[in-house]
Amino acid sequence: MSTRAARTGKTEGCRGVPVMPRRRRTRRGTFLPPAPALRTRDTASTDSGDGGDGGDGGTVDGRRFRQALGTFATGVVAVTAADPRDGRPYGLAVNSFTSVSLDPPLVAFCVSHTSTSWPRVRAAGEITVNVLAGRQREACAQLASRGGDKFAGLGWTASPSGNPILDGALAWLDCAIEAEHVAGDHTIVVTRVLRLDLLADGDPLVFFRGAYGSFTAGLDALAEAVPAP
Ligand SMILES: Cc1cc2nc3c(=O)[nH]c(=O)nc-3n(C[C@H](O)[C@H](O)[C@H](O)COP(=O)(O)O)c2cc1C
Known part of the structure; x- marks a missing residue:
């Protein structure tokens, strides 16, 4: 089960833990290591500016992720x-x-x-x-x-x-x-x-x-x- 959960779950650091744990089961009080399916990539110099993050279902733009979290006072x-x-x-x-x-x-x-x-x-x-x-x-x-x-x-x-x-x-x-x-x-x-x-x-x-x-x-x-x- 944990292998499948690791494939399908979504975990993000600090402010975003856990985010959208899709079809993911964990034992109470136990958090799985970062799921390989969801990664952050830093595009400080290559941001396409299309405003779409995570739409491909597997990657979150690291810079925009931090920007989004920063809007939470x-x-x-x-x-x-x-x-x-x-x-x-x-x-x-x-x-x-x-x-x-x-x-x-x-x-x-x-x-x-x-x-x-x-x-x-x-x-x-x-x-x-x-x-x-x-x-x-x-x-x-x-x-x-x-x-x-x-x-x-x-x-x-x-x-x-x-x-x-x-x-x-x-x-x-x-x-x-x-x-x-x-x-x-x-x-x-x-x-x-x-x-x-x-x-x-x-x-x-x-x-x-x-x-x-x-x-x-x-x-x-x-x-x-x-x-x-
Ligand atoms: C406003 C603000 C909030 C921070 N919040 C956290 C936090 O929640 N968790 C964390 O690990 N570091 C946070 N940091 C970073 C730490 O305060 C610190 O810079 C970091 O731990 C590096 O210092 P150290 O090596 O002495 O621990 C924050 C920094 C600032 C300026």
């Missing part, structure tokens, strides 16, 4: 941990964060197999999710960089798990890793929330079409947009 979190041996902080910016379950309290995010910070964060056992505020663009860009001291110049205090809570974050959640599912070039990490707190008022950091933005629809804007009954 998200918040951004920083997933952090401290090395239990020397307290050194590690972390990465993540916009694939999502709530999963209220009871039990579960949240999830996707991590690229190429992340060099994730193995260090994961090794801490418990991780901390920081919900980033609009004013934390620079901190976010720093945590999204590769190499060097990502926490240089960033203020933080330790959560009960001992992990960095970034100054200015809107909220934090201490989490224990519950399950990990390999999905294409990412791993879906499901975590159980152990403790949390709301820290600050303010707008969230928004990521849209590859750029940072802010959330403008406050209560005043809503009052203007929605006519009173």
Whole structure:
């Protein structure tokens, strides 16, 4: 069965997992490796501009795939941990964060197999999710960089798990890793929330079409947009 499913199923990384699992059966909680029938190809320099992607039933244009996913506005979190041996902080910016379950309290995010910070964060056992505020663009860009001291110049205090809570974050959640599912070039990490707190008022950091933005629809804007009954 798994061979047939691998032939017919469709799987895509990170934001698109899983996408249109056509005639595909998987055991609960188990994701198959990327199906060979669906590939992404990068046509940054050869885009035909015909606007049709995936119409041939087997190939998705990688660049347009990313563009399409970029139209889905998200918040951004920083997933952090401290090395239990020397307290050194590690972390990465993540916009694939999502709530999963209220009871039990579960949240999830996707991590690229190429992340060099994730193995260090994961090794801490418990991780901390920081919900980033609009004013934390620079901190976010720093945590999204590769190499060097990502926490240089960033203020933080330790959560009960001992992990960095970034100054200015809107909220934090201490989490224990519950399950990990390999999905294409990412791993879906499901975590159980152990403790949390709301820290600050303010707008969230928004990521849209590859750029940072802010959330403008406050209560005043809503009052203007929605006519009173
Ligand atoms: C707005 C934004 C969102 C990101 N979301 C993710 C994500 O969901 N998963 C992921 O693996 N990397 C994501 N990244 C990339 C990581 O933050 C980081 O750049 C990457 O892990 C490389 O750094 P590392 O080698 O230190 O891990 C995101 C970057 C930015 C700027």
